[in-house]
Amino acid sequence: MTTQTTTADTPSTPTTGAPTGLIGIPxxxxxxxxxxxxxxxxxxxxxxxxxxxxxxxxxxxxxxxxxxxxxxxxxxxxxxxxxxxxxxxxxxxxxxxxxxxxxxxxxxxxxxxxxxxxxxxxxxxxxxxxxxxxxxxxxxxxxxxxxxxxxxxxxxRPEPEPHDPDDTGWELARHRLRTLRDTGKAAFSSxxxxxxxxxxxxxxxxxxxxxxxxxxxxxxxxxxxxxxxxxxxxxxxxxxxxxxxxxxxxxxxxxxxxxRHQNITICGAFVAAAMFPFTQTDDQYATVGVYILIFGTVALGLNIVVGLAGLLDLGYVAFLGVGAYAAAMVSGSPSSPFHVHFPFWAAVLVGAAASLVFGVLIGAPTLRLRGDYLAIVTLGFGEIFRITANNLDGTSGPDITNGSNGISSIPNLNILGFDFGAEHAIAGFTIGRFANYFFLMLIITAIVVLVFRRSGDSRIGRAWVAIREDETAALAMGINGFRVKLIAFAVGASLAGLAGTVQAHVTYTVTPEQYLFAGPIPPNSAFLLAAVVLGGMGTISGPLIGAALLFLIPNKLQFLGDYQLFAFGLALILLMRFRPEGLIPNRRRQLEFHEDAEAPTVLTKAGA
Structure with missing residues (x-):
């Protein structure tokens, strides 16, 4: 069995004449x-x-x-x-x-x-x-x-043996392996x-x-x-x-x-999350929990677009809005112009399908753009969606979304006789309305995680990563860049719409103001993108943790008033300065930002 080693910052027992730190004492x-x-x-x-x-x-x-x-x-x-x-x-x-x-x-x-x-x-x-x-x-x-x-x-830190700057890439790699071997021997001996x-x-x-x-x-x-x-x-x-x-x-x-035990870890994480409502004495913090799951699920969908495919989408929250509006219109709301009441599974399919269609319609003409140009177009789409939903009030346009008043009085879900709006006793614990939706959202999050894992490990997922790393090289290798990016856009949009169907029922009302590019309360496009970057692009747990922090911290810092966003922005700046790869980075991004510190571990695996 191969044994990996990591070296210490300094020897455990200092020697005579060893350097000191900021304070001039031994x-x-x-x-x-x-x-x-x-x-x-x-x-x-x-x-x-x-x-x-x-x-x-x-x-x-x-x-x-x-x-x-x-x-x-x-x-x-x-x-x-x-x-x-x-x-x-x-x-x-x-x-x-x-x-x-x-x-x-x-x-x-x-x-x-x-x-x-x-x-x-x-x-x-x-x-x-x-x-x-x-x-x-x-x-x-x-x-x-x-x-x-x-x-x-x-x-x-112990300095490695200097290498010849004229070495080729292969000779440099061999030098690093020799350095790792010598450093590892010294570390074990000390x-x-x-x-x-x-x-x-x-x-x-x-x-x-x-x-x-x-x-x-x-x-x-x-x-x-x-x-x-x-x-x-x-x-x-x-x-x-x-x-x-x-x-x-x-x-x-x-x-x-x-x-090494990824499946066990993921299953255990969902079991631990399911235990959260049972740690609470009332439904107060389950409210925060269900919104964190909604925010995290949407961020995970955005991670397909940004983290895997490398497409900068600044209007992603619009897909959440499309799913929420579509589900609200077919869920029996008296404000809906259609006056129909679909069962939840049908409303979920309607919301996800509507977001997927919009993803394809927006992506087809715009995904031939790259970089900043694509970001500007997606930002425009997000604003167009909000403004359009605000104007479809029967005055400026046809009466579909009820304008700024939105679709209101959305009824609670009732699945197989289980009323999500009522309290239920489970194992001696009283589970309230938001805890009920927490468990439902946990199931949807599990579905999104499964889709992310399977798609990321598939052939199309490898093509996404190739496009993200170097689109020109990927095209030269025969990858159909436009088709691959359009699939990423469509999958990400449908996952956002899936979460939007639950959000519509949790909030009772869907209004255009909920889907801004930036605002004091998430989810919005800026916070979603920050959750992906902060948590770790291209990972599963990263966006979920990033979304939890970005929702919880502003919610708890409301006492700061006007200084809330200042303190929050300062914290983000410090985090990006000292951990730019995110809280839970994947190996590739970790090497990009901390090559000197992380390369030996990877080279050890390669050498094995």
Whole structure:
């Protein structure tokens, strides 16, 4: 069995004269300071940080962390564990397969940012630093010490043997393989590398179950944050915590394990998602969940067009609107000009077929364009759809869409006697209206995922990727570029229409204002495209995660008022700066943006 290795950022035990980081103290002392600071941060969360319960979360209790103290506890625990792993403590080496120093820096930053944000929030909300208890001061000093210790760690990486700039491509590849071999040997001899892929299958499946359980816990906690300060603290801890786990190599190992058991991972993810309504005491957050699934399903359809075929579509939300309007007109709404009531399966087919037809009609004359020209045309189509739907009111045009009032009073679905608008008791849990639609949308999302996987792995999917990478070369190889792109456009449009049929019933009303190019509330074309790019183009889980973040974060940041979009845009800029390939990138895009860092792993596979 082939064994892969990943090298650490720095040796686990620094040698004399080793470089230091931003703080001019020895790296060994920095590790001790960071580890001790992380442990003291954990202890401080069991102390009172303020004397009054006026600050949300009740941080006045001794012996029981509450509110933001829980997040500080997580940051301190990560810092302590990565610090102990950097010392080579037995049993903790698996935490840092790619080295502990980089992970320790981000973990300490997570603890510091969370603690100091909490201290500042207490001071501002309660009107002065005098409202802090000794536990708050201890936490602030401990987190600061952990950060200073982490900044003392060296930043240098072992430099590979230089190559001759006159080497040919084949000679350069051989040089990289030699460098990887030598670096891997050095990593194993120093104890900084860990073998990957040596676990039995049942152990890897248990790891997948743990990952999915952790993901469900984090999502449930984030969506259920009860006050604004807690959600901001959650974003801080989750962001820097994910960066620490990624730097340690755990995210890369998890990605490799899930890739080896892709079918189990996908099935497990849907089971975990189905458990979400049962974690809620009411239907409040199931509302957010069903909209996230609608948004994510549409983003996954757009991922076929943008991520696989490489076509920049700026009017994709119009296909969602076509499906929603078509389903609303045949679902028994009194505002519909047709006055018919189709069963749900027929309404789904009508919505998907209408979007597919519009996709072909729009794509046929425009897909001979490329790049920015295609983007401008699709942007125009999105605006034309919205304006046309607004004018078909019986005054400016025929009475079909009821103009700006839209198609209203769309009845709830009733499938085989199951009323989606009524509450139901399942296994002792009361499932409300939005939870019912959540389960329905989960089934539709599974269908879209299946279509994406099968089409992406098919011959037509390979042709999409070839067109995306180099259309001229693909045409030279005999691929019919126009036909391939038109199929991508039609498939993506029909998937958006499929989601639109459920959206029409969830929202009760379909209006033109729901389908803007850009607006404060998704789904709109700009947010859909951002979800694909942010999550990871060409992947299945990427757009779903990107859609969840792009819907959840603005929904939770409404207290910022006019500064909401500013804060959201700033977060996107930072993410694109430090992870331009997306949160869940495919291998090709990861190599494009981080070739030096990722190429050895791929070359190891090639060499095997």
């Amino acid at each position: 790296a060994q002392a920095g590790r001790a300071l960071a580890t001790g600071g992380g442990a003291l941060t954990i202890i401080s969360t069991f102390l009172a940080w303020t004397w009054t319960a006026a600050f949300p979360g009740d941080l006045t209790v001794y012996g029981y962390p509450g509110g933001l103290q829980v997040l500080a506890l997580i940051g301190g625990a990560l810092t302590t564990l990565f610090g102990l792993s950097s010392y080579g403590v037995k049993g903790l080496g698996w935490l840092t397969p790619a080295g502990a120093d980089g992970a320790l820096k981000f973990a300490a930053l997570a603890a510091f940012a969370t603690v100091w944000y909490t201290i500042i929030a207490i001071t501002v909300d309660l009107g002065g630093i005098v409202n802090l208890e000794p536990g708050g001061f201890i936490a602030a000093l401990a987190a600061l010490a952990a950060l200073l210790g982490a900044l003392a760690l060296p930043f240098e 104890g900084t590398a860990r073998p990957i892929g040596t676990l039995p299958s049942y152990a890897e499946i248990l790891i997948i179950v743990a990952i999915l359980g952790l993901g469900l816990t984090v999502f449930t906690y984030g969506i259920g944050t009860e006050y604004d300060e807690l959600f901001i603290g959650f974003l801080i801890t989750a962001g820097f915590g994910f960066a620490a786990l990624n730097k340690s190599g755990l995210v890369n190992q998890a990605s490799q394990i899930t890739a």
